[in-house]
Amino acid sequence: MPEQPTGAVALTVRSLRKNFGKFVALDGVDLSVRQGERRAVIGPNGAGKTTLINVLGGQLVGDSGSVMLGTRNLMKKYPHQMSRLGIGRTFQISSTFPRMTVFDNMLSAHVCSASWWFSLSAGRLKRIKDEVMSELEIIHLDRMADQVVEDISHGDRKRLEFGMVLATKPSLLLLDEPTAGMGLQERHELIDLVLKEVTRRKLTLVFVEHDIDIVFKAAEHITVMALGKVFAEGKPEEIAKHQGVQEIYLGG
Amino acid sequence: MTEANPPSRPLDVDSTAVNWKLTGVLVALTAIALFVLDPRSVFAITEVMIFVLFASALNLVLSYSGMVSFGHGVYFGLGAYGIALTVARFDWPIWAGLMAGPVLATIAGLVYGFLSVQLTFIYAGMLTLACAEVTFGIAHQWFSFTGGESGITGYVVTRLGLSPEMFGLTVLIVVTVSLLLLWRIVHSPLGLVIRAVGENPMRAGAMGHNRKTIQLIAFTISGFFSGVAGTLYGVFHGNVFPDYVGAQFTLDGLVMVLLGGLYSFSAGIYGAVIFKLADNIVSHYFELWELVIGIILMSVIILSPAGIAGYVNRLLEHLRRRTHA
The missing domain is CATH 3.40.50.300 (P-loop containing nucleotide triphosphate hydrolases)
Structure with missing residues (x-):
């Protein structure tokens, strides 16, 4: 590179x-x-x-x-x-889709930023399933994929929002x-994650x-x-x- | 008690396929009913199917796009006016009139939708109401064109001259195809973007989607399918009156969706069936059938805000867990 x-x-x-x-x-x-x-x-x-x-x-x-x-x-x-x-951003109070599952939140992030967002093909959604799961793995939420965001913790929501923004591939x-x-511990875990991804993606x-x-x-x-x-x-x-x-x- | 804001069911990408077995059974049963029951029941079933489509179209706006519409009767009624006006006033052939109904409703959805999405929440809702009042005014007052209060009658032979069961079958086919298309839309990438905007316009905005554009798309699609339902209704009765674009149809549609259950695809189906059953059966024995609907609606809103659909879904979920345990 x-x-x-x-x-x-x-x-x-x-x-x-x-x-x-x-x-x-x-x-x-x-x-x-x-x-x-x-x-x-x-x-x-x-x-x-x-x-x-x-x-x-x-x-x-x-x-x-x-x-x-x-x-x-x-x-x-x-x-x-x-x-x-x-430009990708998170908000002071994390902004996600509370009534959707963790998986659907990440899926939405992918679809929203895709050029084919207006597609009517369900196959498009199926094809990115693995990609969505690996994005969830990065933010350590893959095991909570089926949970409705309303039910997950504040910290998990902030991490999800960060992951969703990453999925839109910002610069x-x-x-x-x-x-x-x-x-305290959660803060450092999150910022380590942010630093790792920012470095890896050259953001x-x-x-x-x-x-x-x-x-x-x-x-x-x-x-x-x-x-x-x-x-x-x-x-x-x-x-x-x-x-x-x-x-x-x-x-x- | 249940939470006031029921969670939408997870969109499992593997189960977005149509349940063909269930669909097939329901369609077959309805078709059989059309051919074995007496004409009065056949008419009732036909009307239920038309309202299933209307309520499902309204549901796209209410449950998914995050908008309210207090004037959806307009798009329903304009479907009927579309065919009536083109056939009676411009001598269009029937087939062209049948196309004109949904087209007119779509154009109205686009124009009124464009105005309404400029505002948000209750203000947008009030704007849809104002648009409906204007449309009703035109239908009601422009006597020389719309026929005013007495509407337009006799522009087509009632039911296009088909027998009750054959017309019922036609409606069954059109409504089934329309619902399958709506299902496809809701469970597609576009449907997900509509849901995203409906649930959190700020987040969707920060991920590349303008609330106004997406809501306008949803509203226009809803206008089209409402227009299909209205066209069927106009042909069913062979007439059109200002009431078709009026507050009563709007209100009935809203009650059906709430009864059926917000945030569920099947809201329009459950809602319209129960509403029209009460209309047709309860009114037989009890004059104040609307009172019964009112009491049912109150109980549903208090006991199960997710409506009948939410209740059925919870029941199915419960059974599924028990069988898996």
């Missing part, structure tokens, strides 16, 4: 603004993420992290500024267009608090996370946001030493 070109910029955000009425959620955000990079976005509550992810995913429309994926302008695109362009992965609400990763251990374990670069702006940016060790960051976020 030839090496992916390192150094090429995957995602560029310029002067991105987003207001909710009088509340300024994003106050001119600049961000540049390289291909294959693992970038954490951290910051106190209300810093605008989730708003940023939502604009990148298309769930929210930015008021001004620009978002570029490679050379393509993403401003004012819909979520389904973002997905088709290779840029946006994870909004991937380990929120999980136990670009942008994730929002509150657990500092997880951040330092997974991120190559950290962007610190505060009050809708990028407050600091750098390698984990630089951020750890950053005086201002310690004051506003790490608690001194």
